[in-house]
Amino acid sequence: MSISLSKGGNISLSKESPGIKQIRIGLGWDPRVTTGNDFDLDASVFLVNSEGKCRNDKDFIFYNNLKSAEGSVEHTGDNLTGEGEGDDEVIKVDLSKVPADVDKIAVTVTIHDSAARGQNFGQVENAFARVINEDNNQEVVRYDLSEDYSIEDAMIFCELYRNNGEWKFRAIGQGFSGGLGDLASKYGLNAS
Amino acid sequence: MIDLSKGSRINLSKEAPGATKFTLGMGWDTRITDGASFDLDASALLLDTNEKPVGDTASLVFYSQLSSPCGGVESSGDNRTGEGEGDDETITVDLEKLNADVAKIILVVTIHEADARGQNFGMVNNAFVRVLKDGSNDPVARYDLSEDYSTETAVIFGEIYKKDDTWRFAAKGDGFAGGLAAFLTGYGLN
Numbered sequence: 034m035s036i037s038l039s040k041g042g043n044i045s046l047s048k049e050s051p052g053i054k055q056i057r058i059g060l061g062w063d064p065r066v067t068t069g070n071d072f073d074l075d076a077s078v079f080l081v082n083s084e085g086k087c088r089n090d091k092d093f094i095f096y097n098n099l100k101s102a103e104g105s106v107e108h109t110g111d112n113l114t115g116e117g118e119g120d121d122e123v124i125k126v127d128l129s130k131v132p133a134d135v136d137k138i139a140v141t142v143t144i145h146d147s148a149a150r151g152q153n154f155g156q157v158e159n160a161f162a163r164v165i166n167e168d169n170n171q172e173v174v175r176y177d178l179s180e181d182y183s184i185e186d187a188m189i190f191c192e193l194y195r196n197n198g199e200w201k202f203r204a205i206g207q208g209f210s211g212g213l214g215d216l217a218s219k220y221g222l223n224a225s
Numbered sequence: 226m227i228d229l230s231k232g233s234r235i236n237l238s239k240e241a242p243g244a245t246k247f248t249l250g251m252g253w254d255t256r257i258t259d260g261a262s263f264d265l266d267a268s269a270l271l272l273d274t275n276e277k278p279v280g281d282t283a284s285l286v287f288y289s290q291l292s293s294p295c296g297g298v299e300s301s302g303d304n305r306t307g308e309g310e311g312d313d314e315t316i317t318v319d320l321e322k323l324n325a326d327v328a329k330i331i332l333v334v335t336i337h338e339a340d341a342r343g344q345n346f347g348m349v350n351n352a353f354v355r356v357l358k359d360g361s362n363d364p365v366a367r368y369d370l371s372e373d374y375s376t377e378t379a380v381i382f383g384e385i386y387k388k389d390d391t392w393r394f395a396a397k398g399d400g401f402a403g404g405l406a407a408f409l410t411g412y413g414l415n
Contacts, residue, residue: 041347041375185259196372203375207258207348219257 035163035172043203044174046128046164046193053200054129055167058140059120060190063158072157073145076122076190077213078106079220080135086221088134093222094124105130106138125167126193128200138193139205139220143213147186154178154185154208162190164202176204184210234395235365237385245320246359247385247394249332250312253352253370262306263349264337267314268405269298270412274328278412285409286316297323298330305337307349317359318385320392329386332356334370335405339378347375354382356394366396379404 036044046053060076080092080101087093091102096111107125126138140162144152154160163175176191185208192203209215217223237244251267268287271279278284283294288303297319304313318330334354336344346352352370357363366383374380377400384395401408409415 039376040343041345043347043372043375189258203347205348207260209259 036174038174038176038202038204040176040204040206043201045196045199045201046173047199050166050171050173053166053168053173054127056126056128056173057165057167058124058126058191059163059165060123060140060142060161061119061121062160070146070150070152072152074121074157074160075111075143075145076108076124077141077143077216078108078124079139079141079216080106080131081137081139081220082134083136085137090222092135093217093220103130103132105132120163128193136195140190140192141188141216142190143187143216147212152186153210154188162204174202176206178206186210187212187216189216232396234393237365237392237394240365241358244358247318247320247365248312248357248359249316249318249354249382250357250364251315251334251352251354252311252313253307254350255307256349261338261342261344263344263352264305265307265314265349265352266303266335266337266405267300267316267354268333268335269300269316269318270331270333270409271298271324271327272329272331272412273326276329276412278414279324279326282414285414287405293324295322295324295327297321297327329384331384332382333379333405333408334382335379335408339404345376345378346370346380354380356383365394368398374398374400378402379408381408
């Protein structure tokens with residue numbers, strides 16, 4: 034029943050799961066099997082306005098700022114290795130509580146300490162993002178990142194965005210090689 | 226703006242009385258993420274009443290051939306990144322200058338090297354295509370390519386065609402695979 038999207042694809046969450054409000058976005062990847070530093074992927078969320086920018090620093094949700102100001106977005110914590118089946122990091126969103134001036138919720142993933150560890154997404158296996166309706170625990174949509182991202186270490190996995198009064202999900206899978214700094218700049222924040 | 230859905234047709238002389246020049250405008254945002262630029266191309270193919278190209282390879286107006294021999298269809302030239310506000314590429318149609326053999330103009334939008342670059346319209350921010358009366362900023366029709374054609378790499382946007390002596394516009398919105406080359410092969414062109 035879950036829809037599998039390819040890069041660039043989008044679906045209406047409201048159409049696929051009418052009345053959908055509380056969701057969790059699950060991000061997962063395989064832990065490293067070869068020798069070397071663990072892959073520590075970090076999920077972050079940027080709440081952005083109609084200009085594509087964060088309204089303020091509190092719109093950046095990550096392991097040191099786990100909850101958005103009005104409680105619509107909650108990050109459930111850091112997984113340091115990718116250990117464990119299913120979702121390795123989970124972000125909960127209550128769509129009904131997202132402020133009216135937030136047009137888009139960008140879900141991003143960065144590789145912690147990538148420069149020092151010499152890591153990029155090309156080395157990570159089986160990365161995926163999915164949306165689960167918390168009311169019935171059904172997976173609504175899934176995006177499997179299957180391509181090589183040989184130089185990126187920061188990626189916009191997916192976005193939730195408003196379109197004609199509905200919430201939609203878009204599979205993005207595009208990134209940067211400049212880590213969190215590049216991401217933060219794109220959303221109008223200083224990386225400090 | 227008339228809200229055209231796929232397949233809708235409008236009589237241009239009714240909806241835009243007296244207008245003889247139209248512009249196909251296409252735009253998109255430049256790429257911010259790392260990777261190859263998004264290079265969208267607008268093209269126009271001129272056909273006769275038998276759906277055959279008028280003047281063989283001269284029948285295609287695109288980045289390598291900016292004007293039809295009759296001068297009735299002209300391209301603004303190739304924009305390779307989407308740099309610039311508003312329409313990044315335009316094709317203008319002057320109905321009065323068209324070769325008398327032209328019965329239909331097919332308007333196509335493609336992503337250059339889409340397969341090699343692994344790109345589709347959904348990956349591009351704010352890609353759109355629209356038809357305007359020349360001199361107006363009010364579109365007769367518009368498609369949101371990023372939103373509604375997300376996994377496509379090439380779209381037949383619409384056709385301007387002659388029927389019963391009046392010019393009309395048909396909204397198509399048909400995606401197709403294989404890029405501009407595949408589209409042209411279907412009309413016997415290389």
